[in-house]
Amino acid sequence: MRVIAVFLALCSFGSVVACQSRPGSSALRSLRDLNAYVGTYPCRNGLLNARALRQAFMSTLGFDSSSYAQHITQSGCSRIEKEHGLLVMDVSQLHVGGYSSLIFVDPSKGLAWVYWLDGPVAPNAPSRIYGSRPVPAVLLSAVEQRMNNSWSHVAHFRADADSIIIERNK
Secondary structure, three states, X not given: OHHHHXXXXXXXXXXXXXXXXXXXXXXXXXXXXXXXXXXXXXXXXXXHHOXXXXXXXXXXXXXXXXXHHHHHHOOEEOOOEEEOOEEEEEEEOOXXXXXXXXXXXXXXXXXXXXXXXXXXXXXXXXXXXXXXXXXXXXXXXXXXXXXXXXXXXXXXXXXXXXXXXXXXXX
């Protein structure tokens, strides 16, 4: 009963932890079907474990996939958003000073990218964009904007070619 009360309290305050779920996420057969889940929370509706999505982002991560799988188990998420034709999922560890990730999916092309800051926010922190090259400019811009919105009090994020550079605040 106490767990339910805490969950309801979190939902009423709009926590980043999902309060909305959509049944049937296991029915996700391809990345093209993800548009139906915009506005839902992938860590609560089972999407992060749906074979089509998980296979896409885990294969994108290559050798780092098992570390990222561990990251997901310790992360919360925000709702799926659509931005410039890409779906964006923020799957980040909260209140630890970094360890942020953004999953981007182009449902029309069946492609996925992952931006992962695998450490605290600091200049030269381990930050990488996984996925095909060249990285779309709208994706680079979205990472830059989202990370600066979240972390501008600590550092500045700047897109450079196919990567994100973390600089000390001036």
